[in-house]
Amino acid sequence: MALNVSPNWISAIESPFRNQGYLRFSIEVVPPGMREGATAFSSDTSPLADVSRVIDGKFADFRDIATCEHNRWVLGGTAEVLEAIDSLIDGTNWWDNQLEHSQDYYSRIVFTFAEIYEIPGMYCVWDTLHGSWPTKLVVTGYDANDEIIQTYLVTSIAQPSQFIETPFSGVKKIEMRIEGWSNPGWRAWCSEIVFGVYLNFTEDDVYKARTHSTVSVTSEELPIHTAEISLGNFTGEFDPLLIHGYSKYFKAKQKASWQWGFKLPSGVIEWADSQTYFLSDVVIPANESTFTVSMGSRLDFLNSEYRKGTFTNTARTFGDIAREILNNSDLLKGTTDEIPYEISETLDTLVTRAPIPVMNTNELLQCIASATGTILTINPTNGYIAIKDLVFPERSERTIGQEQQLGDPGIEIREELHSINISVYSYNVEDSATSLFDGQYVLSGQEQIQVNYPTAVDPVATVTGGTLNSAQYFANCAILTITPTTPGVAVSVSVSGKKVISSKTFFETYTNTQIERGLDVEIDNPFITEYSQLAALTTYLRNFYEKRQQISMKYTGYPELMSGDAISAPNKYGTANGDLIEHTIDFNGGWTGTAVVQASD
Amino acid sequence: MALENMIPCVTDRTQDDVLRAKELNAKGWENMTEAERTEWLNGLKGAYNVSDLNRVGHNVACLAEVLADLGHIVSVSPKTDWTAEDIPTQAQMATYLNNVKALKDGFYGTIDLPETMDKLTVEGANNIERLLCEIEQNIRNLIEAWFYCGELYCGELG
Numbered sequence: 001m002a003l004n005v006s007p008n009w010i011s012a013i014e015s016p017f018r019n020q021g022y023l024r025f026s027i028e029v030v031p032p033g034m035r036e037g038a039t040a041f042s043s044d045t046s047p048l049a050d051v052s053r054v055i056d057g058k059f060a061d062f063r064d065i066a067t068c069e070h071n072r073w074v075l076g077g078t079a080e081v082l083e084a085i086d087s088l089i090d091g092t093n094w095w096d097n098q099l100e101h102s103q104d105y106y107s108r109i110v111f112t113f114a115e116i117y118e119i120p121g122m123y124c125v126w127d128t129l130h131g132s133w134p135t136k137l138v139v140t141g142y143d144a145n146d147e148i149i150q151t152y153l154v155t156s157i158a159q160p161s162q163f164i165e166t167p168f169s170g171v172k173k174i175e176m177r178i179e180g181w182s183n184p185g186w187r188a189w190c191s192e193i194v195f196g197v198y199l200n201f202t203e204d205d206v207y208k209a210r211t212h213s214t215v216s217v218t219s220e221e222l223p224i225h226t227a228e229i230s231l232g233n234f235t236g237e238f239d240p241l242l243i244h245g246y247s248k249y250f251k252a253k254q255k256a257s258w259q260w261g262f263k264l265p266s267g268v269i270e271w272a273d274s275q276t277y278f279l280s281d282v283v284i285p286a287n288e289s290t291f292t293v294s295m296g297s298r299l300d301f302l303n304s305e306y307r308k309g310t311f312t313n314t315a316r317t318f319g320d321i322a323r324e325i326l327n328n329s330d331l332l333k334g335t336t337d338e339i340p341y342e343i344s345e346t347l348d349t350l351v352t353r354a355p356i357p358v359m360n361t362n363e364l365l366q367c368i369a370s371a372t373g374t375i376l377t378i379n380p381t382n383g384y385i386a387i388k389d390l391v392f393p394e395r396s397e398r399t400i401g402q403e404q405q406l407g408d409p410g411i412e413i414r415e416e417l418h419s420i421n422i423s424v425y426s427y428n429v430e431d432s433a434t435s436l437f438d439g440q441y442v443l444s445g446q447e448q449i450q451v452n453y454p455t456a457v458d459p460v461a462t463v464t465g466g467t468l469n470s471a472q473y474f475a476n477c478a479i480l481t482i483t484p485t486t487p488g489v490a491v492s493v494s495v496s497g498k499k500v501i502s503s504k505t506f507f508e509t510y511t512n513t514q515i516e517r518g519l520d521v522e523i524d525n526p527f528i529t530e531y532s533q534l535a536a537l538t539t540y541l542r543n544f545y546e547k548r549q550q551i552s553m554k555y556t557g558y559p560e561l562m563s564g565d566a567i568s569a570p571n572k573y574g575t576a577n578g579d580l581i582e583h584t585i586d587f588n589g590g591w592t593g594t595a596v597v598q599a600s601d
Numbered sequence: 602m603a604l605e606n607m608i609p610c611v612t613d614r615t616q617d618d619v620l621r622a623k624e625l626n627a628k629g630w631e632n633m634t635e636a637e638r639t640e641w642l643n644g645l646k647g648a649y650n651v652s653d654l655n656r657v658g659h660n661v662a663c664l665a666e667v668l669a670d671l672g673h674i675v676s677v678s679p680k681t682d683w684t685a686e687d688i689p690t691q692a693q694m695a696t697y698l699n700n701v702k703a704l705k706d707g708f709y710g711t712i713d714l715p716e717t718m719d720k721l722t723v724e725g726a727n728n729i730e731r732l733l734c735e736i737e738q739n740i741r742n743l744i745e746a747w748f749y750c751g752e753l754y755c756g757e758l759g
């Protein structure tokens with residue numbers, strides 16, 4: 001899906017003489033998981049407001065509510081009069097319930113975290129509607145033993161949103177006391193608190209940058225959505241030892257945004273939609289004046305083995321299964337209620353009777369896409385995982401003309417498609433229960449353990465030498481909470497259940513009778529159980545494999561293009577029309593690109 | 602209560618006053634000059650304050666009482682104790698406007714009131730008090746035209 005840009009951009013970017021490019025890049029230097037696991041509490045909250053909204057990650061604007069605080073109800077025609085004032089309303093974020101703020105009469109918000117964290121400070125968004133902020137803020141950090149780590153008196157805030165430098169190490173709880181407000185007699189308002197800092201860079205800081213994306217139409221490989229940027233470190237601001245400054249707070253999975261800009265012939269700089277990435281690595285060489293940030297997608301971090309599948313021996317839609325997997329996975333979320341994936345409606349029309357096999361979560365999604373004739377990809381703007389139909393509304397159709405191509409393209413011709421063979425699985429449950437797992441655990445007290453076993457139904461755990469407090473059973477594992485009778489003495493755990501057995505049969509769903517030999521495609525996917533779905537899948541596969549040309553070319557680079565877009569590439573042998581399956585953009589003030597297009601003859 | 606007890610109405614608010622209110626609010630107390638602080642403390646015309654609400658309430662009460670003395674009984678229930686802690690509700694603001702409307706309906710006035718206090722503009726705020734001024738003036742005219750029975754003779758006013 002191409003980034004959203006104007007027709008003027010497209011026309012100018014395809015021109016042989018182009019203006020310079022721009023890049024804005026920012027990193028949310030926030031410990032991954034800190035916000036999602038945090039709670040906010042304030043006994044000073046107005047009944048209209050909800051303090052938890054300050055950590056919801058939404059940066060929502062305030063609703064303009066008519067109140068009697070001095071000069072706050074501005075006659076601009078936007079202030080709403082509320083129907084009632086005794087219950088929570090939408091869009092208030094946080095208000096306190098007092099008009100005076102002083103050392104003796106402050107309001108307070110307390111944030112408690114699931115774990116201990118290290119932060120450089122907090123990015124705070126206050127009353128952006130009227131433009132007001134705390135003039136005196138006392139920030140205290142507490143460790144896991146509720147001991148004070150450090151207290152900061154912040155009197156430097158001068159605008160409604162600003163980073164405040166309050167570094168804490170090993171912080172489990174932060175208390176924020178508002179002891180002064182920029183307009184006297186006003187309630188304090190807060191929209192959002194981010195436990196970290198936004199580092200912003202522009203093209204002036206960028207030494208070189210690269211984005212790379214791939215998509216596998218048949219889901220043979222995981223899609224790639226990566227970026228790498230080398231940034232100036234001329235003053236040594238970013239410490240190679242990761243001890244001082246912001247660099248010590250860099251962590252994998254931190255969110256980054258990347259936004260291309262392009263000066264149009266009119267002189268106006270147009271900015272494309274920003275793209276979302278997640279930090280995978282930061283390399284700060286001691287002997288160089290640049291450092292490099294590497295980033296990937298949510299899918300890259302979805303690489304833990306998924307065992308929480310269930311098996312009902314009934315038909316379930318792939319959409320249902322994909323959502324179950326994603327909802328139970330450790331998918332990166334900005335907020336607890338964020339749903340960072342997009343599933344094609346096609347998946348809700350196709351079914352399987354298969355248990356969810358044990359494999360990495362991202363590979364499971366790949367299997368689902370493969371079984372349903374859809375593509376697994378990344379929505380570049382929000383970074384959401386997407387399972388889409390190949391032809392989707394946002395798909396761009398563009399031409400990389402010979403004028404834009406740098407040198408002759410490389411052309412590879414794949415063997416002609418000879419046959420397609422697809423396996424169909426069937427699953428049955430054994431009549432009687434057998435042992436699935438036997439093992440021993442030495443537990444020091446009540447603990448939660450996970451035991452893994454082959455796919456089964458009706459599993460039951462038995463514990464000897466301890467008490468089974470609770471059990472959660474899945475098709476391939478059980479999560480058991482056990483208290484040992486004698487701490488430190490081994491507890492025996494056994495699980496029995498009815499094993500699920502499978503068999504598969506290959507069906508030749510397509511044969512090209514015109515040729516004797518050629519490309520024989522074999523699809524072996526444990527999710528495929530329905531014969532009725534073979535025809536559509538075969539058509540989808542034929543459409544791809546009958547595009548035999550693979551065109552690789554260097555060109556002037558359209559930074560808004562993404563893998564999965566439709567490309568027409570005229571060359572001296574004809575015009576190749578097909579799918580952009582790999583795309584790289586290099587930037588050093590201007591762009592160059594490398595494109596791989598799978599095209600029909 | 603006599604008309605002399607009326608608090609002077611504010612009817613000259615402009616869009617510039619709104620911009621000024623936004624500007625000073627966003628500037629913050631510590632960044633204001635002494636003159637700006639005084640201006641802010643006195644209540645900005647581009648904002649609707651407790652002083653506006655209470656003034657309107659007071660003037661409604663005053664006019665209703667004068668009209669009652671003149672034999673025009675108008676039922677109003679003005680609130681004159683608004684404080685900065687208050688957050689007005691739709692019901693309260695409906696009563697607020699209905700009081701002014703009752704004066705208009707029970708006596709005479711021509712100026713249109715805003716239909717609601719929701720999303721109030723300078724024009725709406727001005728019109729509320731313009732109407733009160735108009736009613737006040739109409740009462741004054743009535744009083745000035747009032748003669749004792751038998752005081753006038755044919756052709757005397759002509």
